[in-house]
Amino acid sequence: MDRDSYVYKTPASKLVQVAAIAAEYKGRPDMLMTVIIRAQKVVSAFSKEVASVIAREMDIPMNKVYSFITFYAMLSVKPRGRYIVRMCKSAPCHVHGAQAVVQALEDQLGISIGETTEDGRFTLEYCPCLGLCEISPAIMINEHVYGNLTPESVRDIIKQYIREDVE
Ligand code: FES
Incomplete structure (x- = not known):
């Protein structure tokens, strides 16, 4: 993961929405893909903050979330276009x-x-x-x-x- 990936700041209101989605699947690491797909409709990029909110609310390790996100090429860690x-x-x-x-x-x-x-x-x-x-x-x-x-x-x-x- 290059350092640029961590530059983008996700607005707090978006983080709250992602947190609410992730909280529905607390303790369900098997549902990580579902959470990421739903979260992608809220945020344009998976910044470090988004990954850490998902990890916290689902109660799974941050590195698991981030490696999952970066594994899938169609998910982005940088802001992208509409x-x-x-x-x-x-x-x-x-x-x-x-x-x-x-x-x-x-x-x-x-x-x-x-x-x-x-x-x-x-x-x-x-x-x-x-x-x-x-x-x-x-x-x-x-x-x-x-x-x-x-x-x-x-x-x-x-x-x-x-x-x-x-x-
Ligand atoms: S090669 Fe299958 S869609 Fe382009």
């Missing part, structure tokens, strides 16, 4: 033109993979196979999936998010 644009990095998508789609995304958003736009709206990142190989190349924006992408079609999708603030 829209997480995940580009599949696996071979079938690559073969079907993922690189051109990534280039279009980077050009349009003005960021590279792994970065967040200055306005905090979009984060661009790679992910493993999304299970959508039959419609590769594919991306996921929050819970929405898009396939058979081209540079043109992905630009239109992003334009729609910019214009309408898709939920």
Whole structure:
């Protein structure tokens, strides 16, 4: 874990909400994934404070919580954008033109993979196979999936998010 991971401060009101979720599963380490998934709807990043609140309320070791969080690539320890644009990095998508789609995304958003736009709206990142190989190349924006992408079609999708603030 690099030191940058601990820089972000989670607002106290969010910590209270996470604490309430975690307290429902006190003494249930088997429910850690459930708590983390629910907490992810409250906080945009899993800071040190969030991990320690979960550990305290569930009564499980802090290092267990943090190693669990960092194990899963789709969970973040840094603040991320409101829209997480995940580009599949696996071979079938690559073969079907993922690189051109990534280039279009980077050009349009003005960021590279792994970065967040200055306005905090979009984060661009790679992910493993999304299970959508039959419609590769594919991306996921929050819970929405898009396939058979081209540079043109992905630009239109992003334009729609910019214009309408898709939920
Ligand atoms: S390889 Fe991209 S969705 Fe499966």
